[in-house]
Amino acid sequence: xxxxxxxxxxxxxRARRLPGWATSMLxxxxxxxxxxxxxxxxxxxxxxxxxxxxxxxQLLLPILFAGLxxxxxxxxxxxNLGLEGMMILGTWGAAWAGYQWGPWAALAAGAVFGxxxxxxxxxxxxxxxxxxxxxxxxxxxxxxxxxxxxSTLLFLPVSANPRQSPPLRGFDSFSITPLTDxxxxxxxxxxxxxxDVAGILQxxxxxxxxxxxxxxxxxxxxxxxxxxxxxxxxxRSCGENPxxxxxxxxxxxTYKYIAVIVSGGLAGLGGAALVLNPGQLGYxxxxxxxxxxxxxxxxxxGNWRPGGLLAGSALFGYVDALQLRAGxxxxxxxxxxxxxxxxxxxxxxxxxxxxxxxVWALVAGLVVYLVYFFVDTIPSQFAAFAPQIVTLLVLAxxxxxxxxxxxxxLEYRRGEGD
Amino acid sequence: MSRLQTTLLPPxxxxxxxxxxxSIALLISGDNPGAALAVxxxxxxxxxxxxxxxxxxxxxxxxxxxxxxxxxxxxxxxxVEGQFRIAACVAAIVGGLLPLPPxxxxxxILLTGMLVGMLWALVPALLxxxxxxxxxxxxxxxxxxATGVIAWLISPAAFGFVQxxxxxxxxxAPTGHFPGIDLGPSGTIFGMxxxxxxxxxxxxxLLGRTRFGFELTASGESPTAATAGGVEARRMVLIxxxxxxxxxxxxxLPEVLGREHAYTLVAPQGYGFTGIAIALLGRNxxxxxxxxxxLWAFLDKSALALDNIGVPREIVLIMQGVIVLSVVxxxxxxxxxxxxxxxxxxxxxxxxxxxPVAEGAAT
Numbered sequence: 001x002x003x004x005x006x007x008x009x010x011x012x013x014r015a016r017r018l019p020g021w022a023t024s025m026l027x028x029x030x031x032x033x034x035x036x037x038x039x040x041x042x043x044x045x046x047x048x049x050x051x052x053x054x055x056x057x058q059l060l061l062p063i064l065f066a067g068l069x070x071x072x073x074x075x076x077x078x079x080n081l082g083l084e085g086m087m088i089l090g091t092w093g094a095a096w097a098g099y100q101w102g103p104w105a106a107l108a109a110g111a112v113f114g115x116x117x118x119x120x121x122x123x124x125x126x127x128x129x130x131x132x133x134x135x136x137x138x139x140x141x142x143x144x145x146x147x148x149x150x151s152t153l154l155f156l157p158v159s160a161n162p163r164q165s166p167p168l169r170g171f172d173s174f175s176i177t178p179l180t181d182x183x184x185x186x187x188x189x190x191x192x193x194x195x196d197v198a199g200i201l202q203x204x205x206x207x208x209x210x211x212x213x214x215x216x217x218x219x220x221x222x223x224x225x226x227x228x229x230x231x232x233x234x235x236r237s238c239g240e241n242p243x244x245x246x247x248x249x250x251x252x253x254t255y256k257y258i259a260v261i262v263s264g265g266l267a268g269l270g271g272a273a274l275v276l277n278p279g280q281l282g283y284x285x286x287x288x289x290x291x292x293x294x295x296x297x298x299x300x301x302g303n304w305r306p307g308g309l310l311a312g313s314a315l316f317g318y319v320d321a322l323q324l325r326a327g328x329x330x331x332x333x334x335x336x337x338x339x340x341x342x343x344x345x346x347x348x349x350x351x352x353x354x355x356x357x358x359v360w361a362l363v364a365g366l367v368v369y370l371v372y373f374f375v376d377t378i379p380s381q382f383a384a385f386a387p388q389i390v391t392l393l394v395l396a397x398x399x400x401x402x403x404x405x406x407x408x409x410l411e412y413r414r415g416e417g418d
Numbered sequence: 419m420s421r422l423q424t425t426l427l428p429p430x431x432x433x434x435x436x437x438x439x440x441s442i443a444l445l446i447s448g449d450n451p452g453a454a455l456a457v458x459x460x461x462x463x464x465x466x467x468x469x470x471x472x473x474x475x476x477x478x479x480x481x482x483x484x485x486x487x488x489x490x491x492x493x494x495x496x497x498v499e500g501q502f503r504i505a506a507c508v509a510a511i512v513g514g515l516l517p518l519p520p521x522x523x524x525x526x527i528l529l530t531g532m533l534v535g536m537l538w539a540l541v542p543a544l545l546x547x548x549x550x551x552x553x554x555x556x557x558x559x560x561x562x563x564a565t566g567v568i569a570w571l572i573s574p575a576a577f578g579f580v581q582x583x584x585x586x587x588x589x590x591a592p593t594g595h596f597p598g599i600d601l602g603p604s605g606t607i608f609g610m611x612x613x614x615x616x617x618x619x620x621x622x623x624l625l626g627r628t629r630f631g632f633e634l635t636a637s638g639e640s641p642t643a644a645t646a647g648g649v650e651a652r653r654m655v656l657i658x659x660x661x662x663x664x665x666x667x668x669x670x671l672p673e674v675l676g677r678e679h680a681y682t683l684v685a686p687q688g689y690g691f692t693g694i695a696i697a698l699l700g701r702n703x704x705x706x707x708x709x710x711x712x713l714w715a716f717l718d719k720s721a722l723a724l725d726n727i728g729v730p731r732e733i734v735l736i737m738q739g740v741i742v743l744s745v746v747x748x749x750x751x752x753x754x755x756x757x758x759x760x761x762x763x764x765x766x767x768x769x770x771x772x773x774p775v776a777e778g779a780a781t
Contacts, residue, residue, distance in 0.1 A: 081496075081554065120743070124743060124746070124747055128747045128750050128751065129750055129754075130746045130747055130750050131746070133494050133496075133554055134694075134698060134746050135743070135746065137496070137691065137694050137695070137742075138695070138698075138739065138742040138743040138746065139739075139743065140691075141691060141695060141735075141738065141739045141742060142736070142739030142740065142742070142743060143739075144735065144739075145732060145734075145735025145736045145738065145739040146735075146736055146739070148732040148735055149443070149730055149732035149733055149735065149736050151732075152730045152731075152732050153447055153730060290558075290561075290562055293558045293559075293562075294562075296555065296558075297555060297558070297559060300555060379570050379573075379575070381566045381567070381569040381570040381573065382566055382567075382570060384566050384569075385562050385563045385565070385566040388559040388560075388562045388563050389559075389563065391555075391559050392541075392545075392556060392559050392560070392563075395545065395549070395551045395555065395556060396545055396549055396551065399545075399549045399550050399551045400549070400550070
């Protein structure tokens with residue numbers, strides 16, 4: 001193919017592209033710098049405090065697990081809108097097993113209950129070819145119903161409340177002490193940027209539980225399994241082109257079943273992570289609060305990749321934590337960070353000669369800054385759905401660059417390929 | 419199988435299957451399914467239950483219609499939930515603040531509800547039409563945003579009206595009440611029930627009997643064929659989504675106009691998701707949706723009666739969930755079976771026709 005003479009010259013940056021890991025490191029670094037500048041200039045120290053980071057980890061875990069669940073299913077070509085329902089099943093299972101046999105049983109039972117929901121979704125969508133979204137909505141309705149019934153039956157006699165489980169024993173949390181002590185010293189040293197980074201790192205390394213470690217492991221394990229093994233290649237081929245996979249001897253049904261059951265199990269683990277949250281141990285009706293859907297949004301935010309998904313859930317968890325710990329003023333300061341980010345993006349795009357996009361980024365930055373300037377604080381009710389607004393914006397701006405699996409959500413029947 | 423059989427058999431099977439499954443669950447938990455069923459049927463004669471079923475059924479009917487408009491075009495408006503809640507809230511605020519003469523007051527509230535529902539659906543419609551963003555995800559996000567906006571609108575800082583322990587929108591003056599039919603001890607039928615019925619007729623006529631309805635269904639069945647036939651797909655997406663939002667804007671109003679006369683912080687939620695279930699049950703047909711809505715409302719009301727005889731009321735939720743899931747599976751099985759039968763019939767007919775030709779060619 002010959003490019004027309006009028007086409008834009010290929011930017012130099014495109015020629016020597018950074019490897020993926022370096023790009024992600026760069027993004028994290030830029031994010032930290034922006035947060036640090038914002039915290040310094042607006043005086044909102046909670047933005048980079050250890051407490052915020054620690055709370056963010058606990059809040060991102062359920063979203064991360066749900067998002068990974070969505071990733072597994074969609075990579076095999078099954079849209080899983082039932083994540084929310086499977087998560088609800090997971091919370092109940094985790095609480096039921098947890099109050100009797102301890103936190104490890106809670107994790108296992110949460111995964112098993114979620115996987116049962118996943119099995120149901122697989123039977124409906126893979127075997128019977130029911131529309132994936134319809135089946136997902138139905139499973140969410142069913143999951144909520146089943147847990148309410150079971151709670152009345154089994155929790156009411158022991159907790160005297162049909163909407164709540166008896167209290168359970170959580171994991172003992174631990175910190176990586178020598179490191180956190182050093183970081184604590186750095187925080188107290190009160191140096192620009194160093195203090196901010198140290199604060200966040202300290203939060204990430206304090207109050208750890210096995211659930212957190214499991215979440216931290218699940219991301220690389222998912223990546224290795226799905227992108228670096230023959231099993232993963234076959235599973236993803238079912239999501240890209242099931243007919244081609246079939247012609248190569250892959251049992252598409254089996255792989256889809258595995259993927260959707262694992263997906264449900266991960267969503268159930270997300271539910272267990274909610275139940276085992278040290279701040280609020282136990283099952284409470286309605287405690288998932290749409291986190292299954294947010295997990296799905298985080299996955300789309302991350303362009304159907306584990307790393308991006310981690311970034312998406314970190315963003316959601318962080319905003320949530322900030323809003324809970326420091327309220328509307330801190331979220332208000334985030335608008336300032338948004339302005340800096342928009343300007344940075346605009347500069348980057350100018351350098352790459354995307355003129356129009358750069359101008360739009362500048363305009364967006366200006367609008368955000370004006371909001372920041374004229375509004376004193378964000379009402380807590382608005383701050384609560386900041387993650388959803390961010391998702392909508394990302395979808396509106398970047399939807400053309402997102403690349404879902406090619407056969408995502410399409411019906412496939414064995415032996416009917418053309 | 420005749421068309422009637424393929425339409426009626428799946429939902430009947432689904433309800434029976436759900437009843438069977440729930441009976442087993444009840445037996446395991448040590449309750450008597452026979453007594454439960456008897457109580458569910460006899461409750462209809464007692465107190466206001468029958469009227470309650472009709473009133474709730476009307477709400478569900480509007481919800482089912484709102485979802486079905488989107489389904490007709492293969493649009494999954496999961497956002498009916500958010501659209502109806504924010505519409506009911508804003509309509510109640512407008513109704514509570516504006517002093518208007520009797521009939522006009524109600525009309526303004528209804529129109530406000532439809533307009534707000536439409537506006538809330540406009541965002542996903544635009545995103546879908548111009549940016550290719552799946553309406554499923556964007557509407558789910560907007561549901562959460564609606565929850566936050568409503569919480570703010572009702573807060574005392576904005577339009578909240580504190581009365582004792584309850585916070586609501588400012589109460590609507592009697593001029594803005596939709597009169598119902600008072601049946602004495604049996605309760606009062608919402609006037610909005612008739613609006614719901616009219617909506618159903620309008621839905622049937624618009625989608626089943628007009629060129630517009632044909633174009634809408636066609637672009638849902640096959641966007642490429644519709645485009646080739648001169649239907650602009652983008653416009654159809656916008657219209658279908660906005661119509662769905664406008665109908666959704668009415669869902670909360672039977673209760674606001676007929677009973678509460680305000681939108682409270684504890685106003686019921688979940689009608690949007692119920693609407694999805696009911697549209698599936700009724701296969702997007704106005705009559706089917708009506709049956710589904712009444713069945714759903716009947717099951718809802720059964721919860722109370724079951725509670726009275728000591729059966730866990732949540733069994734109703736399981737029954738509803740099983741019905742939805744099994745009805746979609748049943749429709750799919752019947753569709754496949756009917757299609758295979760059709761293929762066999764056509765193949766047999768073709769063979770019968772080709773026989774003489776083949777013999778003629780041989781000689």
